[in-house]
Amino acid sequence: MHHVALIASDYARSKRFYTEVLGLPVVHEQYRAERQSYKLDLQLPDGTQLELFSFPSPPARPSFPEACGLRHLALRVADMAASLRLLAAHGVVAEPVRTDPVTGASFTFIADPDGLPIELVGPVPGP
Structure with missing residues (x-):
């Protein structure tokens, strides 16, 4: 996958969430006057990008x-635990952590400022 595109209702609020709370680095940002629209490219650790x-x-x-x-x-x-502590420090509330019955991975959900569900998937516990 190359990227996922999201539309924010409040650009500044969502930019702060994705860059400061989730810690995603900015690749490129531009204001497109003809569309009255910002476009912000954010980098995920695996090279995939989020377009806001x-x-x-x-x-x-x-x-x-x-x-x-x-x-x-x-x-x-x-x-997972460290990620949830960091998010809680920013006031982000997570659902209880669950375990996927098929993969054994831990997972939970948070929401971005517009209510978009974001699933956090943790590693499968070792033997």
Whole structure:
């Protein structure tokens, strides 16, 4: 996968969440005056990118989480407990951590400022 594109209702708030809270580095940012829109390219550790867009008055997400379209964004974390402590320090609330019955991986969900579900997937516990 090359990238996933997201549209934010409040560009500054979402930019802060993805860069400061989730710690994603900025690759490129531009304001497109003809569209009254920002486009922010963010780098994930594996080389995949997130594109964060702003548009004037985007429609709200119709339902949570089962809206048609992108259901959630899943991010791999090396240490679930450490990741949750860091997020909690920024006021981000996570659902209880669960274990996938098929893979054995730990996972939980948080939400971005617009309510987009973000799944955190931790490593499968060792023997």
